[in-house]
Amino acid sequence: GENVEQHPSTLSVQEGDSAVIKCTYSDSASNYFPWYKQELGKRPQLIIDIRSNVGEKKDQRIAVTLNKTAKHFSLHITETQPEDSAVYFCAASGENYGQNFVFGPGTRLSVLP
Amino acid sequence: KAGVTQTPRYLIKTRGQQVTLSCSPISGHRSVSWYQQTPGQGLQFLFEYFSETQRNKGNFPGRFSGRQFSNSRSEMNVSTLELGDSALYLCASSSGTRMPGELFFGEGSRLTVL
Numbered sequence: 670g671e672n673v674e675q676h677p678s679t680l681s682v683q684e685g686d687s688a689v690i691k692c693t694y695s696d697s698a699s700n701y702f703p704w705y706k707q708e709l710g711k712r713p714q715l716i717i718d719i720r721s722n723v724g725e726k727k728d729q730r731i732a733v734t735l736n737k738t739a740k741h742f743s744l745h746i747t748e749t750q751p752e753d754s755a756v757y758f759c760a761a762s763g764e765n766y767g768q769n770f771v772f773g774p775g776t777r778l779s780v781l782p
Numbered sequence: 783k784a785g786v787t788q789t790p791r792y793l794i795k796t797r798g799q800q801v802t803l804s805c806s807p808i809s810g811h812r813s814v815s816w817y818q819q820t821p822g823q824g825l826q827f828l829f830e831y832f833s834e835t836q837r838n839k840g841n842f843p844g845r846f847s848g849r850q851f852s853n854s855r856s857e858m859n860v861s862t863l864e865l866g867d868s869a870l871y872l873c874a875s876s877s878g879t880r881m882p883g884e885l886f887f888g889e890g891s892r893l894t895v896l
Binding site: 701703705711712713714715718758760762763767768769770771772773774775 | 813815817824825826827830832837838840872874876880881882883884885887888889890
């Protein structure tokens with residue numbers, strides 16, 4: 670089955686700096702890779718996603734890159750702000766898997782003022 | 783649109799008991815999936831229901847079961863509770879196509895097993 674690894678487990682950056690979180694997956698059939706943000710005590714919410722027919726996707730300060738050959742994808746946050754502090758989860762799923770996602774263990778991002 | 787609603791939000795049970803959790807998806811969403819969230823194991827997929835049928839199942843023992851009603855509301859049941867079942871149980875709804883897409887999570891039901 671699919672296995673998703675995520676690094677680092679914790680990340681501290683100064684406000685205004687960039688943050689990068691990396692995930693690797695094992696199943697070459699996976700073709701959808703979302704990123705969820707979970708603030709303390711809140712529900713996970715989708716912040717960006719990418720499908721395997723695209724190498725990069727950007728939404729304002731957030732971008733995701735995908736390398737299908739190496740089976741890894743990364744979340745990039747630029748100009749970090751204190752409200753970016755949260756746990757970020759990557760996930761992978763494949764066509765016909767429905768909503769069966771394999772999540773990474775999460776990265777706790779702290780943005781220091 | 784109202785979001786995903788889960789009840790109860792908090793509950794405490796003792797070992798050996800059973801528990802039923804409820805989830806009302808976003809109106810128009812036909813797929814409901816359930817995830818277990820723990821500090822040690824992260825988010826783990828339990829099962830997905832679509833049109834009252836279980837479409838996918840994760841690697842959890844048979845003590846974990848679920849169902850979906852004709853109005854897309856879903857329930858999950860855990861029988862013979864164990865201490866390790868203490869977790870946040872998250873329900874997520876989605877439009878229901880076979881292609882994976884955005885999950886809309888509820889606030890979760892936090893279960894404590896004593």
